[in-house]
Amino acid sequence: xxxxxxxxxxxxxxxxxxxxxxxxxxxxxxxxxxxxxxxxxxxxxxxxxxxxxxxxxxxxxxxxxxxxxxxxxxxxxxxxxxxxxxxxxxxxxxxxxxxxxxxxxxxxxxxxxxxxxxxxxxxxxxxxxxxxxxxxxxxxxxxxxxxxxxxxxxxxxxxxxxxxxxxxxxxxxxxxxxxxxxxxxxxxxxxxxxxxxxxxxxxxxxxxxxxxxxxxxxxxxxxxxxxxxxxxxxxxxxxxxxxxxxxxxxxxxxxxxxxxxxxx
Amino acid sequence: xxxxxxxxxxxxxxxxxxxxxxxxxxxxxxxxxxxxxxxxxxxxxxxxxxxxxxxxxxxxxxxxxxxxxxxxxxxxxxxxxxxxxxxxxxxxxxxxxxxxxxxxxxxxxxxxxxxxxxxxxxxxxxxxxxxxxxxxxxxxxxxxxxxxxxxxxxxxxxxxxxxxxxxxxxxxxxxxxxxxxxxxxxxxxxxxxxxxxxxxxxxxxxxxxxxxxxxxxxxxxxxxxxxxxxxxxxxxxxxxxxxxxx
Numbered sequence: 001x002x003x004x005x006x007x008x009x010x011x012x013x014x015x016x017x018x019x020x021x022x023x024x025x026x027x028x029x030x031x032x033x034x035x036x037x038x039x040x041x042x043x044x045x046x047x048x049x050x051x052x053x054x055x056x057x058x059x060x061x062x063x064x065x066x067x068x069x070x071x072x073x074x075x076x077x078x079x080x081x082x083x084x085x086x087x088x089x090x091x092x093x094x095x096x097x098x099x100x101x102x103x104x105x106x107x108x109x110x111x112x113x114x115x116x117x118x119x120x121x122x123x124x125x126x127x128x129x130x131x132x133x134x135x136x137x138x139x140x141x142x143x144x145x146x147x148x149x150x151x152x153x154x155x156x157x158x159x160x161x162x163x164x165x166x167x168x169x170x171x172x173x174x175x176x177x178x179x180x181x182x183x184x185x186x187x188x189x190x191x192x193x194x195x196x197x198x199x200x201x202x203x204x205x206x207x208x209x210x211x212x213x214x215x216x217x218x219x220x221x222x223x224x225x226x227x228x229x230x231x232x233x234x235x236x237x238x239x240x241x242x243x244x245x246x247x248x249x250x251x252x253x254x255x256x257x258x259x260x261x262x263x264x
Numbered sequence: 265x266x267x268x269x270x271x272x273x274x275x276x277x278x279x280x281x282x283x284x285x286x287x288x289x290x291x292x293x294x295x296x297x298x299x300x301x302x303x304x305x306x307x308x309x310x311x312x313x314x315x316x317x318x319x320x321x322x323x324x325x326x327x328x329x330x331x332x333x334x335x336x337x338x339x340x341x342x343x344x345x346x347x348x349x350x351x352x353x354x355x356x357x358x359x360x361x362x363x364x365x366x367x368x369x370x371x372x373x374x375x376x377x378x379x380x381x382x383x384x385x386x387x388x389x390x391x392x393x394x395x396x397x398x399x400x401x402x403x404x405x406x407x408x409x410x411x412x413x414x415x416x417x418x419x420x421x422x423x424x425x426x427x428x429x430x431x432x433x434x435x436x437x438x439x440x441x442x443x444x445x446x447x448x449x450x451x452x453x454x455x456x457x458x459x460x461x462x463x464x465x466x467x468x469x470x471x472x473x474x475x476x477x478x479x480x481x482x483x484x485x486x487x488x489x490x491x492x493x494x495x496x497x498x499x500x501x502x503x504x505x506x507x508x509x510x
Contacts, residue, residue: 055409058413060409060412060413078412078413078415080415082413083413083414084409084413084414085410086406086409086410087406088404088406088407090406090407090409090411091407092407092424092425092428094428094429094431094504094506095428095506103424104414104415106424107411107414107415107416107424108415110419110423110424111415111417116417117415117416117420118415144506146506157410160414164414170413
């Protein structure tokens with residue numbers, strides 16, 4: 001029984017309701033599910049609740065009603081196998097790139113394999129060199145965040161998260177402040193890395209092209225309260241030439257139309 | 265501070281002093297040459313003992329205030345509720361010139377070292393609490409959320425974020441307070457003690473009318489402050505190298 005649950009879905013939202021105090025609900029009896037290894041983009045205008053959704057999945061916010069199940073378990077607190085990457089990188093300004101990349105591991109070593117902060121089968125580890133190399137930032141290992149570019153900072157944040165070997169990666173507008181070329185590089189790299197390790201990806205964005213480029217599935221959020229999950233399939237995302245394909249442009253058009261309906 | 269700048273500034277002050285002394289031409293303002301002469305003679309006498317006594321009191325007061333004020337500042341800055349509760353208390357006490365407490369502290373803690381250390385402690389404590397609190401409260405929430413998502417609970421956040429983040433605040437507070445601490449030390453040491461630069465200055469000036477010795481004491485006190493400034497600067501470069509990279 002437990003086995004089948006594990007295989008089924010990475011994320012299950014059951015009749016999720018969420019409201020901030022003294023505000024109308026962002027989600028009302030909202031159902032949504034994500035299969036293992038899928039790459040989802042959550043698209044919506046500001047105030048639609050997309051960042052809140054991510055925080056709910058991360059266990060940093062709690063549902064007012066209903067359930068958030070991650071990998072078959074009801075989520076009550078941040079889960080050690082979930083990685084979260086925010087727009088603002090969240091790097092420590094007083095630590096070098098290498099020290100920042102090691103931070104997650106240091107936190108784990110600090111607690112030991114307690115099953116709460118750290119997976120139970122965790123073995124103390126410290127070496128992030130392979131991840132620095134994989135993300136192309138080993139040259140900057142001894143620099144401080146203030147000395148490197150935005151793209152390199154986001155690479156550091158990704159290295160820090162992947163070093164923890166997550167099975168799910170949550171990203172909140174991770175590339176919003178980057179130049180177009182660097183952004184596309186990092187979008188592809190992220191998809192590649194998630195694909196290699198079978199990581200389930202949920203990326204939140206307000207950018208239609210980014211959603212269409214990264215999400216195999218796209219969840220569209222609208223004017224709150226969100227009651228029904230509106231999803232779009234996008235099977236060729238991440239494949240070579242996808243961004244130049246007809247499907248990509250058609251999807252962008254559809255999404256744009258849907259979004260303008262929302263704001264009208 | 266660069267060493268060369270300090271040297272130039274010292275020479276400038278000595279020059280102005282020399283001119284002023286020549287214009288005034290009274291025993292109450294001896295020339296720097298006379299004072300330096302006495303200073304170096306006194307170095308072979310009792311001055312080092314007084315210097316050591318003062319140094320010990322300042323350093324002990326600094327350490328005591330860091331050890332108590334940093335946890336307090338972190339706790340207040342890390343908790344909105346505590347902050348709302350305690351900040352008015354701090355703001356009520358913070359602006360009071362701590363010098364007014366000197367007689368009271370002396371009354372309660374007696375004439376020993378403890379009273380002098382306590383006076384310095386009171387001054388530094390509030391400075392450090394306020395700066396560390398602001399630092400802790402001002403940490404970007406994205407930074408904290410990122411760390412929480414990496415599995416960090418309260419203890420790990422304290423160890424990996426709050427504590428290192430408070431280091432520059434502690435050093436800034438120390439730097440801002442060194443001058444006041446040394447100045448108040450003079451007042452604290454002018455009463456009820458036989459050791460310390462404050463006593464030395466007061467006794468030489470008021471009882472012995474030995475003005476050159478009094479100025480030698482003032483010089484020693486200024487060197488004490490300068491030494492402390494340099495130490496804090498050095499610590500900042502050692503402990504916060506990231507502040508010095510562009």
